[in-house]
Amino acid sequence: MxxxxxxxxxxxxxxxxxxxxxxxxxxxxxxxxxxxxxxxxxxxxxxxxxxxxxxxxxxxxxxxxxxxxxxxxxxxxxxxxxxxxxxxxxxxxxxxxxxxxxxxxxxxxxxxxxxxxxxxxxxxxxxxxxxxxxxxxxxxxxxxxxxxxxxxxxxxxxxxxxxLGAGLDWKTSLQELTADRNLGVPEYQVKDSGPDHQKLFRAVVKVGARELGAGEGRSKKAAEQLAAEAAYRSITAEKDQNRDDPERVRLTPDAPAVSAGQPAPLRDAVPAQPDAPHTP
Incomplete structure (x- = not known):
């Protein structure tokens, strides 16, 4: 070269x-x-x-x-x-x-x-x-x-x-997952930055007061899909941790952003307090 x-x-x-x-x-x-x-x-x-x-x-x-x-x-x-x-x-x-x-x-x-x-x-x-x-x-x-x-x-x-399964439509898959586990309805907040010809959108998805995922993309739709992907992966990973850990764990509420199509790494798990309600 x-x-x-x-x-x-x-x-x-x-x-x-x-x-x-x-x-x-x-x-x-x-x-x-x-x-x-x-x-x-x-x-x-x-x-x-x-x-x-x-x-x-x-x-x-x-x-x-x-x-x-x-x-x-x-x-x-x-x-x-x-x-x-x-x-x-x-x-x-x-x-x-x-x-x-x-x-x-x-x-x-x-x-x-x-x-x-x-x-x-x-x-x-x-x-x-x-x-x-x-x-x-x-x-x-x-x-x-x-x-x-x-x-x-x-x-x-x-x-x-x-x-791809769930990856064909992360928003729909997330909505089905949260409904199945009685977590509530996902809500998306989107902000944009940059000039009109080259905008970047950042989406955050919450269920209740808990932020589950964030993502960035060239369109609102793409950013929301990436945020939904991060949230879906966080919820399913948390279920796996809860099943494997007898003391149960919960994820920290602020999920990292996803961009460029890469799954968001999970933050460190925090042991749940003994009297804390279990996540479904």
Whole structure:
């Protein structure tokens, strides 16, 4: 791999020709360069064209191919279940993992500010750039080549999605779990930060006065799903601890946030007081 290259007022760590070889599709150098140009680089270099239009196109191509694959491969699933499977495949963190397998972050053209804050491994940048590359493939090579690229990159993700169970819809799974254990109804509080074009949402889920999980994402829905995931894992882990520990334990009320699709680590368990009510 070549060393980092400085181009104008930004950086690009890898040679795009290496990425083109890894993709196995004949994208022109010009189109691929556009697909790799993040807005931060464009703004620092006099307003160059960014990859955002290609990202918009690639998002639709990816969704079409994944939808067709799921529709064909699961003829007995209802629409709602197919939609959950698709959401699991095309969500930001899943795209970011595929992009990491390609080492896509090495090839993105970033501004110096974004470079300095770890932009090459940010899930949002990786996911957006991957969609832009898919869009570039469609523009230069047509739907057949773009579909083939999506299948090479995402078929393993599609296969894994069928076994996600509760992970297909963490909010619904959490609501069913809390109802089953008579814990109450989950309530979500969401705050956003950042500029309009790059907002970050943080969600916290509570049952009663107890905070059970938190999560961050590019949309309110994604943040709530991650918060629900953290809460679901905390509740199920607490049940396992209570079953294994004769003195019973309870989790501390403030659950850590989940981002980038990683399960939240549990905080240290605190022994329950002898007269404390048992958690269902």
């Amino acid at each position: 070549s060393g980092r290259r400085h181009d104008g007022d930004g950086t690009q760590a890898g040679d795009p020709a290496e990425l083109s070889d890894a993709l196995g599709v004949p994208i022109s150098a010009e189109t691929l360069e556009r697909a790799l140009t993040h807005r931060s680089y464009a703004y620092e270099n006099g307003g160059l064209p960014t990859n955002e239009r290609l990202e918009f196109l690639g998002d639709s191509v990816l969704s079409l191919v994944v939808t067709d694959t799921l529709f064909t491969g699961h003829p007995d699933l209802p629409e709602g279940q197919l939609a959950k499977l698709r959401a699991a495949v095309v969500q930001m963190n899943a795209l970011a993992e595929v992009a990491r397998d390609l080492r896509l972050g090495l090839f993105v053209k970033l501004g110096r500010g974004e470079e300095g804050t770890g932009g090459r491994d940010k899930p949002s940048i990786l996911a957006d750039t991957l969609e832009a590359v898919i869009g570039a493939t469609y523009i230069d090579c047509g739907l057949g080549e773009a579909s083939g690229l999506v299948h090479r990159l995402f078929d393993p993700v599609i296969q894994r999605s069928a076994g």
